[in-house]
Amino acid sequence: MTFSQDLAGSWRLRGTGVDIAATVPGCVHTDLLADGRIPDPFLDDNEHAVAWVGRQDWTYERDVSWDGPSQERVDLVFEGLDTAARISLGDTVIGETRNMHRTHRFDVTSILAGRSGPPAPTGGRALKVHFTSAYTEAERVRDIVGPRPNAYPEPFPFIRKMACGFGWDWGPTLVTAGIWRPVRLEGWSTARIATVRPLCTYDGDAGTLDLTAGVERTRDSALRAQVLLDGRELAVLDLPASETSVRGEIKVPGVTPWNPIGHGEPALYMLTVMLTAVDGTVLDRWQQLTGFRTVHIDRSADDAGTRFVFHVNGEPVLVKGVNWIPDDIFPSRMTRERYELRLRQAAGAGVNLIRVWGGGIYEDRAFYEVCDELGLMVWQDFLFACACYPEEEPLRSEVLAEARDNVTRLSPHPSLVTWNGNNENLWLRGAHGWAGDPGGDLSWGAGYYLEDLPAIVAELDPTRPYQAGSPWSGSWEHEPNDPAHQTFHSWEVWNRQDYRHYRDSAPRFVAEFGWQAPPAWRTLRDAVSDEPMLPDSPGVLHHQKAEDGNGKLARGLAPHFPAPATTEAWHYLTQLNQVRAVRTGIEHWRSYWPHTGGTIVWQLNDLWPVTSWAAIDGAGRFKPLYFALREMYADRALTIAPRDGGLVVAVLNDHPSAWTGELRLEHRDINGAVLSSTTSPVIAEARSVALVQASATCPVAAGTQPAAPVRAANRDAALVVATLGEARAIWFAEDSGYADAGLTVTAESVPGGLDVRLHAAGPARDVLLQADRIHPDAVVDRGFLTLLPGESTVLHVRAPIELDPGSIKDPWVLTDLSTVLNP
Structure with missing residues (x-):
């Protein structure tokens, strides 16, 4: 029987001027942090202070001996080496590796049996893993194959390593090295x-x-x-x-x-x-x-273009997805418990699909096992993102071996429903004009995505559909990011357009879209020591990695709100704008099901504290977007939106049974008083959408004039309310002009925290309780909420310590839109 001997635990880490205790699995940065050799790279601009770590070579060392029963063969197995490594045992070099994403196995029988070189003083053999700097290795390969264009000024396309470790528009540049996954001796006969x-x-x-x-x-x-x-x-x-x-x-x-x-x-x-x-x-x-299931993607042609609808066990599935990036810039710190926490949070937000993005890693087995258990579908990218990738040696053989290894490794998981060749590479080559850049006339990855990878999937995993890229229109007959054909990434909105332009089209499947906001207040405050902390103070800007990110945040606010007067107001309004933007997109596109096969929000999570598109920030705190996703992705939901010159209520039913009832429509004035009310029977069949006219005219087409309000047919109506059972949607004509809502707030101590009771005398729009302002570990169960006159609700705040009920009155703990706009 095979016998395994774990080599995790205590090692030594050596580098220039460094000889310290190390922990395996791990990486150089986490070991240096534990020893106090480097500052926290998440704080202020310490990322720059630790940049030298990625430029050095490093060696991990320990003595090993075979302690198991006598076996014909003993192997040394590394499940993950990051990345360019030379492994020696005793006086013998047993192998070299160049790929973070593969398992490596070496026969060490004769060495451990004492037939090769003298033993170490302990009686075993000295095992050394020497890591060449990833920069050195990538630059060596670049010199062999020639330069290639990419979206970031780093050499990540020339080494098979987690690309986002070289920095991204939401991530720091922290280039790691180390034994990042388990290592063991394995004996067998x-x-x-x-x-x-x-x-x-x-x-x-x-x-x-x-x-x-x-x-x-x-x-x-x-x-x-x-x-x-x-x-x-x-x-x-x-x-x-x-x-x-x-x-x-x-x-x-x-x-x-x-x-x-x-x-x-x-x-x-x-x-x-x-x-x-x-x-x-x-x-x-x-x-x-x-588990047993059959997966198919309907990519057939229709009058509007080319469909992209997932079918599982023969049933069409509306995708309610999120994009996943590595949950830690140092992925060796991930545990099964942390995977389970984050994935359960995703499922709790109504998510049914996780896209593992191509600039990260093939995740640990625990990730896919939890998805299997929860019923979360997984869209798995092969690991190529935002660059031209060489197809020559020494990279080609690594790419093909990596693909074969991981297709085989992940094949048991029923949650994995599709393989995707790359992220944005087929699109960006033309969109960014890379063909005319230095190296743009060389190989750039098309052979991988259109020939090699589909052949590997067809051979090893024909039960799962393969797509060449995201976005991809299906062939070169159409521009890769054509919204009429298959998958689409919507980035004109956010980068250049207001979010109301989401309503300009109904793509066949939206695989990426999103809107930025800063992290939770406590997360930002813990990462930035600026005094005063301002939206454009140095530490805040360092934790904003997107090109002109704060400029885009400001331009995104401008059509909707006056310029924020304080950092606190900026924080509140940008969080609100993120929610409104994503809600506009999801609810609009859901209303076109099955023409639009689904949405995958960019992004669920962060890997450090940063202003980004995430719903869960780098400290694991929920941004208001998280709670909004729970509403947008609910099986049954209502939305009111402009369509065909009027306002329409979309009854969104992603439930196996029909949704029937009386739809109540109310037109109210600015004080919330009902001007008119009607009810009508409505039925939305199972897994379908029903549309009900809310007003006959709508003088401004949203999206064409983003700064202008949209009013209902009743010219005195400031808001329209639709109610069906427990579901409700509200359309506001304007953001300003609302008087003080007359909120009554009381907080009561209960076991584990506070129950906060709210009662509104007038319309209380976008009320937000920020529990982390009370205590760093406090959480609340709701994000933005709106109360109409006479309505009440209870917010549940929970924390590991007893909370003072009076803290609910502290500045900015509880606020609403009218208070922010009229301080």
Whole structure:
């Protein structure tokens, strides 16, 4: 039986002038931080003060010996080396690596058996992993293959490493090195299981398991692979002597299919593969949860262009997605508990799909296991983003091996529903004119995305659809980011246009769009020591990585609000604008389902404290956008929006049963008094949208004149209210002119925090309670909310310590739009 010996824990880290204790898995930055050798790179502009770390070479070292039973073979296995590494054991160099995204295995049997060089004083052998600076390696490769254009002035396309570690428009430049995933010795005899690739599909009444197992041998002898599902034997597959792989296609009746959130149970089964000798001796075991489902993307042509609609188990699925970046700039710090927390938060916001973006990493097994358990679909990018990538050696073979490794590794996970060739590379080459830049006439990655990667997926994972890129219109017949064809990235809005321009079109699938806002107040305050802290003070600007990011924030506010008078007002209004922008996009595009197959918001999370598009900031605090997503992505929701010259109520029903009831429409004046009220029966069939006219005329088409208000047919109406059951939507004609809402606020101490009761005498628009202003660890259960005259609600604030009810009266803890605009 295979025996594993963990080599995690205490190592030594050595570099120029450095010899300190280190922890594996980990990275140079986290070890230097733990030893007090570098300041916190998240604070102020310390990112610059630690830039030298990424320019140095580093060596990790410890003594190892084989402490397990006698075996014919002992391997040294690294699940992740970051990145350009030379590994030596004793006096022998056993290998070199050039890829952060692969597992590496080395036969060290003879060395550990004492047949190669003298032992270390401990009786083992000195294991050294020497890391060449990623800059040095990338620049070496660039000199071989020639320069290539990219979106950032860093050499990330020339090394197979997490691209965003070189800096992005939301991330710092912190170029890591280290043993970032587990390392172990593994002993075995006769044979071991090298790979298991289970492709599980469902055809409506039974599952099919197409299983391929690869083995590595020390001797030629007949073997068997016993396949079990939840302990029940499905098949025994024979491996004749000298064969190194076996495949079986097995029908599995009676299984429950895996379904995404909102479409049924995400059923999982424990799949076990036992490798045995003919006499029944168990040589190795592989075990993992998996599930049965069938995935298809409808990319057929119609009168409007080309569809892009996900189907799981034959049923169309409205995608309510978020883009995922690495949750920490130092991914070795990620734990299963942190993955589970963040992914449960995503599911709690109504999300049903996570897109793992191509400038990050293939995430840890724990990430995909939690998605499997929750019913979260995963869209997995291959790791190429915003650049031209060389297709020559020494990179080509690494790219292909990396793809094969990870397609195989992730194949058991039913949550993984599509492979995507790259992020924006097919689009940006033309959009940014890269073909005319230095190196633009050289290979740039098209061969990977259009030939190599689809061939690998077709060979190793034909059960999942592949797409060449995001955005991608399906062929060169159309511009890659054509909204009429397949996937679309909406970045003219935010970069150059007001968010009301989201309503100008109905793309077939919106795979990226978003709007910036600063992080939670406490997160920003903890990261920036500026006094006073201003929107344009040095520390705040350092934690704004987007090109002209603060300028875009200001231009985004201008059509809607006066210039903020204080930093606190700027913080509140930019958070509000982020919510309004994303809400405008999602609700508009949802109203076009299934013409528009879904949305994937940029982005769920951050990897450090920064002003960004995220819903959850770099300290793990919810921005108001998080709570708004919960409303926008609810199975049943209402929205009021301009369409065809009037106001329309869209009844959004992503539920397996019809939504019926009496839709109540009210036109109210600026004080909230009802001017007119009507009710009418409405029915939105299962998984559909129903449209109801809210007013016959709408004098200004939103989006064409962004600064102008939009009024209902009743010229005295300042707001329109639509109610259906528990769901409500409100359309405001203007942001200003509302009097003091007459909010009554009382706070009561309860176990674990405060219950805050609100009552409004007049319209209380966009009330926000910022719990982190009371205590750094305090949380609240709502974001922006609006109360109409006479309405009340309770906000629940929770914290690890007892809170003073009077703190609710502290400045900016609780405020509303009228108070901010009329201080």
